[in-house]
Amino acid sequence: MTEILKVEGLSAGYGPLRVLHDLDLVINAGERVGIVGLNGHGKTTLFYAIAGLTGWQRGSILLAGNQIGRTRSQGAGRYTHQIVRQGLAIMPQGDEIFNGLTVEEHLDSGAFTPEAWRTRKARKERVLDVFEPLRKLMKTPVGRLSGGERRMVSIGRGLMTDARLYLADEPSLGLAPKIGRAVMEALLKIDLQGSAMFIAEQNVALLEGRVDRVIGMHAGKLKGEASSASRLIGGH
Amino acid sequence: MDVFFVLTNAITVACIYGLIAIAVSITWSSLGLINLAYGFVFTFAGYGAWLFAEHISEMPVLLAGAGIAMGALAGIIVCLVVFIPLHDKPNFTTRGMIATLAISLIGSQSFLMFFGPRPKSLPDLFGFWTVDMFGVTLTSDKIGIVLCSTLMLFVVVRWMRGSRRGLEIRAMMMNPHAASIVGIGVRSTGIYVMAVTGAMGGLASVLLSQTYYIAPFNGLTPLIKGVSIALCGGLGSVQGAVIAAILLGLVEALTNEFLGGQYVLMTQFLVIIAVLVVRPRGISGLLDKAREQ
Numbered sequence: 001m002t003e004i005l006k007v008e009g010l011s012a013g014y015g016p017l018r019v020l021h022d023l024d025l026v027i028n029a030g031e032r033v034g035i036v037g038l039n040g041h042g043k044t045t046l047f048y049a050i051a052g053l054t055g056w057q058r059g060s061i062l063l064a065g066n067q068i069g070r071t072r073s074q075g076a077g078r079y080t081h082q083i084v085r086q087g088l089a090i091m092p093q094g095d096e097i098f099n100g101l102t103v104e105e106h107l108d109s110g111a112f113t114p115e116a117w118r119t120r121k122a123r124k125e126r127v128l129d130v131f132e133p134l135r136k137l138m139k140t141p142v143g144r145l146s147g148g149e150r151r152m153v154s155i156g157r158g159l160m161t162d163a164r165l166y167l168a169d170e171p172s173l174g175l176a177p178k179i180g181r182a183v184m185e186a187l188l189k190i191d192l193q194g195s196a197m198f199i200a201e202q203n204v205a206l207l208e209g210r211v212d213r214v215i216g217m218h219a220g221k222l223k224g225e226a227s228s229a230s231r232l233i234g235g236h
Numbered sequence: 237m238d239v240f241f242v243l244t245n246a247i248t249v250a251c252i253y254g255l256i257a258i259a260v261s262i263t264w265s266s267l268g269l270i271n272l273a274y275g276f277v278f279t280f281a282g283y284g285a286w287l288f289a290e291h292i293s294e295m296p297v298l299l300a301g302a303g304i305a306m307g308a309l310a311g312i313i314v315c316l317v318v319f320i321p322l323h324d325k326p327n328f329t330t331r332g333m334i335a336t337l338a339i340s341l342i343g344s345q346s347f348l349m350f351f352g353p354r355p356k357s358l359p360d361l362f363g364f365w366t367v368d369m370f371g372v373t374l375t376s377d378k379i380g381i382v383l384c385s386t387l388m389l390f391v392v393v394r395w396m397r398g399s400r401r402g403l404e405i406r407a408m409m410m411n412p413h414a415a416s417i418v419g420i421g422v423r424s425t426g427i428y429v430m431a432v433t434g435a436m437g438g439l440a441s442v443l444l445s446q447t448y449y450i451a452p453f454n455g456l457t458p459l460i461k462g463v464s465i466a467l468c469g470g471l472g473s474v475q476g477a478v479i480a481a482i483l484l485g486l487v488e489a490l491t492n493e494f495l496g497g498q499y500v501l502m503t504q505f506l507v508i509i510a511v512l513v514v515r516p517r518g519i520s521g522l523l524d525k526a527r528e529q
Contacts, residue, residue, distance in 0.1 A: 109403055
C-alpha cells in the first residue's frame with residue numbers, strides 16, 4: 001500500500017507555544033482517516049503544520065514520498081502554495097473564503113494547475129454533482145451565502161484539483177446538525193481513487209463507523225488508533 | 237469661463253492621476269504594500285521612452301509601448317528589491333513604505349546623475365489636430381490621453397476579471413491567508429501585480445509627458461497625487477479611485493481656472509481632508525460594504 005502521508009517526529013507551534021509534540025502518523029492511499037479531539041488540542045495545528053502554515057515546525061512530513069516538512073522558525077505560509085501544488089487540498093475550518101468572488105470564480109480559484117484550469121468546466125460540473133444546491137448560486141458572491149452553502153463552496157474548491165491528500169478541517173463546525181450531516185455525507189461520498197482524506201471533527205458520532213480509522217488527539221499528542229471500521233463493521 | 241473647457245481639463249488630469257491611483261490601490265489591497273516607488277517607476281518609464289525615441293524609433297504606438305514596458309520593468313525591479321525580501325518579515329507595511337520611498341529618492345538622484353538636470357521632451361504621440369464638440373475645442377492630446385488611459389484601465393480590469401492571474405490577484409486582495417491555502421504564491425503573484433501596476437504608471441508617464449517635460453524630480457507630484465487620490469477613493473477599490481480621480485481632477489481644473497495653478501495642491505488636499513473627515517474609509521467604503529452584504 002502506498003503511503004500518501006507519513007509524518008515523523010513532528011513538532012509545531014506558534015512563538016513560544018508548542019502545540020504539537022513529536023507526532024508520528026501514516027495515512028495510506030484510499031484511506032479516509034478521522035481525527036477527533038477537543039477544541040485547542042491541536043487538530044487544526046496539525047493540518048496547518050502539514051501545509052506549512054504554523055509559526056514554526058520541525059520533523060519530517062512526506063506527501064506521496066516528497067519531503068514537505070522542514071525545520072523552520074519563521075515564514076509561515078511561505079511554502080504553502082508549493083505544498084498545495086504537490087497535491088494537497090485544504091478545506092479549512094470556518095470561512096476562509098473570498099467574500100467578493102462569486103461561487104463560480106471561487107471554484108475556479110481552486111483549479112490552480114494549468115491542466116485543472118483547462119478542464120475547469122468539467123471539474124465544476126463534478127463538484128456541482130456533489131453539491132447540488134450550488135448550481136443555482138454560481139453567479140452569487142460568496143459573501144451572501146448561508147453558512148452551509150459557504151462550507152460547500154469551501155469544500156468544493158478543494159475538489160477542483162486532483163489532490164493526493166484532502167484535509168477537511170471540521171466540515172460540520174457551526175452548521176445546523178442536519179446540514180452538517182449532509183456536508184459530511186457529501187465528503188464521505190467522494191471517490192478517492194488512490195488519494196486519501198483526513199477529516200478533523202469534534203462530533204465523533206458523525207465519523208464513527210464511516211471512516212477507515214479514527215485517531216484521537218489530546219494535548220498535542222495522538223491518542224490510540226481505534227480502527228472504527230474494523231471494530232464496528234467488521235473490517236473490509 | 238467655459239464649463240466644458242474646465243470639464244475636459246478635469247477629465248484629462250483625472251485620467252493620468254487616476255491610472256497611478258488605481259495602481260497604488262491595487263498594490264495596497266493585494267500585496268499590503270503602500271508603494272511609494274511610483275515616482276521612480278514614473279521617471280524610469282519617462283526616461284526609458286525618451287531613450288527609445290532618441291535611439292530607436294519615434295513611432296507613437298511603439299513609443300507608448302516602450303513607456304509601458306519600461307514601467308512594467310521598473311515595477312518588477314521594485315518588487316524584486318522590496319517586496320520579495322521584505323514581505324514576510326515583521327512590520328512589513330512600514331518597512332515596505334520606507335523602502336519604496338527610498339527607491340523613489342535614490343531613483344531621482346540617479347536620474348539627475350545620469351541624465352543631468354535639463355528636462356527632456358518626448359515627441360508628440362497624438363499629432364496636432366482639434367475636434368469641435370458642443371462648442372468646445374478638444375485638442376488631440378486631450379482626446380488621446382483620455383482614450384489611452386481608458387483603454388489601459390479597460391484592459392487591466394478585463395484581465396483582472398477574466399484571467400487566472402487576475403483571479404489570483406483578486407483572491408489575494410480579499411483574503412491573503414485563504415489565497416495561500418488554494419495554492420496562490422504570494423511572491424509570484426506579487427511580480428505580476430507590480431508589473432501590471434508599473435505598466436499603468438509607465439503609460440501615465442508617457443501621457444503626462446505630452447504636457448510636461450521629463451525631469452529627474454517629475455515623478456514626485458504624480459506620486460503624491462496618485463497616493464492621495466487612492467486614499468481619498470478608499471484604498472483597494474478601483475471604482476473609488478476612479479470617482480476620486482474625477483473629483484480631484486475637477487478641483488484641479490476649477491482651481492486653475494479661478495485661483496491660479498499655485499493653489500492646486502492646497503485645494504486638493506482640503507477636499508481630501510473634507511472627504512476623509514466625512515468618510516474615513518474613503519469614498520468607496522459604502523460600495524465595499526454593500527457588496528459584502
